[in-house]
Amino acid sequence: MFEELSARFEDAVKGLRGQGQISETNVESALKEVRRALLEADVSLPVVKEFVEDVRQKAVGAEVVRGVSPDQKFIQVVHQQLVDVMGGGQFPFVFS
Amino acid sequence: MLWGGDNSPLFSAEIPPTVVLMAGLQGAGKTTATAKLGLHLKDQGRKTLMVAADVYRPAAIDQLKTLGDQIDIEVFSLESGAKPEEIAAAGLEKARNENFDTLIVDTAGRLQIDLEMMEEMVRIKSVVEPDEILLVVDSMIGQEAAELTRSFHEKVGITGAVLTKLDGDSRGGAALSIRKISGKPIKFIGTGEKVEALQPFHPERMAGRILGMGDVLTLVEKAQKEVEIADAEEMQKKLQEATFDFSDFVKQMRLIKRMGSLGGLMKMIPGMNKIDDGMLKSGEEQLKRIEAMISSMTPDERNNPELLAAQPSRRRRLAFGSGHTPSDVDKVLADFQKMRGFMKQMSSGGGMPGMPGMPGLGGGSSGINGNAGPARISRGGGASNAPKRQRPLKKKKGFGDL
Ligand SMILES: Nc1nc2c(ncn2[C@@H]2O[C@H](COP(=O)(O)OP(=O)(O)O)[C@@H](O)[C@H]2O)c(=O)[nH]1
Numbered sequence: 001m002f003e004e005l006s007a008r009f010e011d012a013v014k015g016l017r018g019q020g021q022i023s024e025t026n027v028e029s030a031l032k033e034v035r036r037a038l039l040e041a042d043v044s045l046p047v048v049k050e051f052v053e054d055v056r057q058k059a060v061g062a063e064v065v066r067g068v069s070p071d072q073k074f075i076q077v078v079h080q081q082l083v084d085v086m087g088g089g090q091f092p093f094v095f096s
Numbered sequence: 097m098l099w100g101g102d103n104s105p106l107f108s109a110e111i112p113p114t115v116v117l118m119a120g121l122q123g124a125g126k127t128t129a130t131a132k133l134g135l136h137l138k139d140q141g142r143k144t145l146m147v148a149a150d151v152y153r154p155a156a157i158d159q160l161k162t163l164g165d166q167i168d169i170e171v172f173s174l175e176s177g178a179k180p181e182e183i184a185a186a187g188l189e190k191a192r193n194e195n196f197d198t199l200i201v202d203t204a205g206r207l208q209i210d211l212e213m214m215e216e217m218v219r220i221k222s223v224v225e226p227d228e229i230l231l232v233v234d235s236m237i238g239q240e241a242a243e244l245t246r247s248f249h250e251k252v253g254i255t256g257a258v259l260t261k262l263d264g265d266s267r268g269g270a271a272l273s274i275r276k277i278s279g280k281p282i283k284f285i286g287t288g289e290k291v292e293a294l295q296p297f298h299p300e301r302m303a304g305r306i307l308g309m310g311d312v313l314t315l316v317e318k319a320q321k322e323v324e325i326a327d328a329e330e331m332q333k334k335l336q337e338a339t340f341d342f343s344d345f346v347k348q349m350r351l352i353k354r355m356g357s358l359g360g361l362m363k364m365i366p367g368m369n370k371i372d373d374g375m376l377k378s379g380e381e382q383l384k385r386i387e388a389m390i391s392s393m394t395p396d397e398r399n400n401p402e403l404l405a406a407q408p409s410r411r412r413r414l415a416f417g418s419g420h421t422p423s424d425v426d427k428v429l430a431d432f433q434k435m436r437g438f439m440k441q442m443s444s445g446g447g448m449p450g451m452p453g454m455p456g457l458g459g460g461s462s463g464i465n466g467n468a469g470p471a472r473i474s475r476g477g478g479a480s481n482a483p484k485r486q487r488p489l490k491k492k493k494g495f496g497d498l
């Protein structure tokens with residue numbers, strides 16, 4: 001069911017490969033692909049917009065540690081954002 | 097916690113029965129989800145009563161009864177003519193009298209969001225006072241899930257959602273909207289028509305399904321972990337030597353953020369694994385306050401906290417610059433010093449014998465000196481008591497008396 005989305009994201013990061021850092025400029029096309037992928041997955045527009053902005057904020061200037069390339073880092077940021085949007089944060093449980 | 101796992105568990109009431117109200121549009125999968133949930137709970141050893149409160153379609157009651165027979169869970173309903181809230185109330189009564197520990201109320205949906213449906217939900221809600229109101233959302237509706245979630249949450253108030261029909265060719269977009277719009281978690285997903293086809297929702301797994309590329313994530317995580325371990329080791333050395341200053345503190349904060357929580361960091365420091373969540377939470381709040389003040393410090397002050405102890409004018413400037421009162425600043429500085437002493441004590445392997453809380457970090461400040469005293473003495477003669485390193489500890493008093 002999600003295969004197309006997955007392929008999209010793979011395309012999204014191609015432009016970041018071989019870059020030193022994730023910057024405002026080189027992240028732009030990757031973000032555009034993320035946006036398109038989410039819209040194609042039928043995510044509602046306001047949610048997409050916020051998602052993309054959050055990814056931008058977290059990705060640009062993110063520390064890319066040794067052994068990791070910017071496109072890989074970008075994938076991780078997107079993944080983390082997906083997790084956060086769908087269920088990050090605490091839901092303290094009350095129980096008997 | 098009855099529901100285990102890293103997903104958001106279902107509420108469990110202190111006094112049984114736990115009441116779960118199912119809401120959603122017609123065809124979303126409410127009746128199916130009611131039975132699935134009943135079975136899921138049965139597997140957990142819970143005794144469930146299912147209530148058929150969809151009075152508009154006699155077939156709906158039969159549907160639930162058939163499912164109930166199939167999984168051997170009792171279904172309660174009233175003769176035709178009863179209002180949904182009356183059925184729900186009578187069901188609750190029965191559950192109480194007959195020691196059911198869970199009551200699941202299946203309700204009637206509408207084809208579209210409408211006022212009548214919302215009002216009916218609100219009436220049922222006020223009668224049975226549910227512990228959980230689960231919005232059942234058909235994942236096929238995609239982006240419409242946003243509007244659906246918004247109106248149910250505004251008018252009825254939900255505690256979570258069940259996302260159904262994820263086995264179909266849905267593109268999954270609904271999963272992103274629900275939590276974003278309502279702030280409430282998806283608790284379960286439906287992955288088939290069969291009663292067994294219910295799974296607790298795991299955001300990590302869903303993100304993995306959406307994005308794929310698990311190998312890349314593993315690689316990035318591993319590389320970062322290595323850097324973190326190196327950082328943590330360096331930090332631990334500074335902690336032990338009590339040379340930890342505000343610059344280190346900022347680094348530490350970054351480390352904490354990267355690792356997602358203070359808890360994650362603490363686990364990497366030997367002897368620090370006995371701290372409970374409450375302490376960590378207040379600790380994290382305190383850390384944020386300190387961070388705000390640090391951003392108003394000069395580089396000198398960051399590298400040499402004693403400067404602030406010695407000069408009240410610096411403390412006043414800091415208070416002004418960070419938008420706090422001078423006594424806030426004094427408190428934070430005192431706590432920082434306590435934290436320093438505390439961390440030193442902790443990280444030199446002493447564990448936390450008899451620590452009632454987490455002074456300094458937790459903001460509840462009494463006790464640290466009392467605890468630090470004996471602990472220091474018992475480890476007397478160790479490298480950490482070298483004269484040079486005692487100076488910051490002495491100064492600590494200065495902060496304490498501010
Ligand atoms: N494939 C699939 N079908 C489902 C799922 N959940 C419910 N259904 C089907 O969706 C239809 C409507 O379900 P029902 O429970 O009657 O919806 P209700 O009107 O909200 O009570 C039925 O044919 C169910 O078998 C699911 O997770 N996967």
Ligand SMILES: [Mg+2]
Binds near residue numbers: 126203
């Ligand atoms: Mg139904």
